[in-house]
Amino acid sequence: MPQLEAWQQVLVNEDFLTSTHGKLSCSSCHLGNETGDTMEKAHADMVVAPSADPERYCDTCHGTLGAEHVESLHASLGGYKETIRTRTGQSVLSAGLEQMFDARCAKCHTTCGQCHVSRPVSVKGGFNAGHNFLKRPNMTLNCTACHGSRVGDEFRGLNAGITADVHYNKGFQCVACHSTEELHTAEPGATSRYDNSLAPACEDCHNVATSNQYHSAHGNKLSCQVCHSQEYKNCWNCHVGKEVSGITQPSELGFKIGRNPLKSAERPWNYVTLRHIPISPDSYDEWEANALVNYSALPTWKFATPHNIKKNTPQTADCTSSCHNNPAIFLTQEDLQGMSAAEQAANKNVVVTTIPD
């Protein structure tokens, strides 16, 4: 997404001034000095992003929304932190990794404003609509500004040879499925975005249980994506540096069915789609060498919900050859050859050992 010019980022539309928020004085949220006759004087002690403290600036009118949001994974990034912590084998992150998290990971957390007023900081910010507050975040400027390289590209059909999600083609935006409640609130103890009883399920709209013989035959054995998603992006070898960070190996499109690493009452399926995530044993070495002593505690082929859903996919083309008796579509031990012993161990519970016949 092209970055806005610095002046465009802070240009306020005239119509904002007659909106509910526009009728407040600027300093009631941003402090500063509204009578200052130079930029420096006017900006003295200014609060650029008031909603970083939502209980003070937002909840005076919006009840407890801000306080609740602070606990959500969107704000806390608790899922990331918990994943890193688990791989370190420690009860809390070390000082070095906390420092890394604050410097490199925390910029992706959201405030109220980064969804409802501006683009996220991770894409250098700037007003969405001249400081007008948008009740509904903009899919392009907000949601996929962060969730872009995988979900955004999949949903819009931007990966070579892969068509857009059927829901995108019907005009759905993210919030059509992901409710306000899901995005604002946190489940107690949630360590993953999937730990949310308000997360969308296909069954919320589709009556799939016995709608056709394939659904009846597979029941709860497969997640919907196993049959109805297309190839998706897998990433490898990301390193979080102090100066330069990034993925050092090109991402690849692929499709792998594996055993469900997040099996629960809400996710009872035996087989799900798995996406390779770019964690390496030395991903954080610049911040703390050999910190991931428990690297194998979590799979590197992670539970995935690709956002490129179609009714008819290569998997539905011919059941007798697409999946059944087709080891290539499953994550097997053969796929792990060439990986480190640690990574092979990490994935031992998600590889498929017996190909369905």
Add this chain to the structure above:
Amino acid sequence: MRHIISFIVLVMSVFIFLTMCSTPRNPTNPDGSGGISTCVVCHTDAEKLQALAEPEAETEGEAGEG
């Protein structure tokens, strides 16, 4: 009864009128002078902002976690 209704309508009309009068169309200085806020003067004027903006290095926005 008619007098009571007339009285209520009168009170409501006065309330609405006073509310409209007291709601500034533009944020004004909090010093009570009624002057337009410096923030509004600059931040609604594209040319002024361009003149004030320091040149910044162009960087690509990054799309992060999927």
